[in-house]
Amino acid sequence: MSYLDLFCNYIQCRERLNNKAVITSCSHAFCMHHGNQILSNELMCPACKTPLNKNKYDLTCADLNPSEDFRSMILAGLRPEIIIDIAHRAISFWSYQIHMENMYHIIQYQEWKKKHSELQQVHETWKNNHKIKINHLQQRVADLEKQLQYQAKISEELQQKLHEKNREHTTTLQKFTSLKHRQLSESAKFSMLQDQHPVGNTKNNIDIYSLEKNSEFFAVPSSLPGFHIGSVPRHKKLHCVRTTIIEPHSLFQDGDKTCKKKTSTKINRK
Ligand SMILES: [Zn+2]
Ligand SMILES: [Zn+2]
Structure with a gap:
């Protein structure tokens, strides 16, 4: 890609022009497809809306890679001031094309900068919203951890109480069994004494x-x-x-x- 490449001035096209191009008198260049549209339609420059007349050299098809013969003969015989005037007009065409290309990139840069600003704003909004949600979730997690610790403490206390109750129940059951065996033993003794x-x-x-x-x-x-x-x-x-x-x-x-x-x-x- 060269710094002096030509691009189709049809804004939706912008095809790189390598071999042939349609050049207008208003210093615009188009690809062959859009140049033919100019000829077949209303003869108006699609870029600046300037009316064109094909019979007055308002547009021409230029060979962007001319042969050696063409280069040797195209200006042959012309006086030097004419050659300089032609060259000056041709350089002015390039100057205008470079200016338009710079403007195009400036506009593109501004549009991208605007989109970037909008995206950055969306990103900041998204980040702030998620920060609020994260803080809310962290607070909820902290509350749940407190509840979990409280429930664990209650559970531990209940387990201790249950353990104490089980121990009391075991002791009572042992006493009851002991008393029952004792009563049965005494009953057996009295039965034996009654027999005697x-x-x-x-x-x-x-x-x-x-x-x-x-x-x-x-x-x-x-x-x-x-x-x-x-x-x-x-x-x-x-x-x-x-x-x-x-x-x-x-x-x-x-x-x-x-x-x-x-x-x-x-x-x-x-
Ligand atoms: Zn084009
Ligand atoms: Zn034009």
Whole structure:
């Protein structure tokens, strides 16, 4: 590409002119396609709207790469001032073409600069909008992290409480199992004692077993309706005492001497 290349002055075309061109008297140049349109239509320069007359050398088809013979003969015989005048007009044509090319590039530069400014403005708007969205999302993420930490703390506290409740439940269950085994063991002991010492389970007589003589602890055989075993420590030897009862609250008031001063509050009603 040369600095002095010609381009079709039809603004939508701008084809590079290498071999032939249609040149007008108003110093415009066109490709052969658009030059033929000038000849076939209204004979008006498409660039500056100047009327053209093909019979007055207003337009000519120029060979842009003339032969040696053409170069030797085209100005032959002309006087030097004519040759200089022709050359001056030809150089003026090029000067105008270069000026138009510069104007074209200046206009292109201004249009691109305007588009760049608009795109930059769009970019700034887009960037600011996304910055606001990013800040909003970051704030939301921070809030969610706080909520997550709070929920994790609540979950940890609930797990600790559940662990404590499970431990209490296990302890209670162990106590219940222990008491149940203890009760079953005592029931078995009393059943064995009943077999050895049959209960006089008549209306007003019952066998009373005491842990030891003169002890506050006592036990009532489980066969007595409405009563169950009283508080009896494990592995204590029981003393069988036969007594007579009429009412629960006077159980030991009329019994053997070894069971004196025992109150009915030691007997638990089922
Ligand atoms: Zn063209
Ligand atoms: Zn023109």
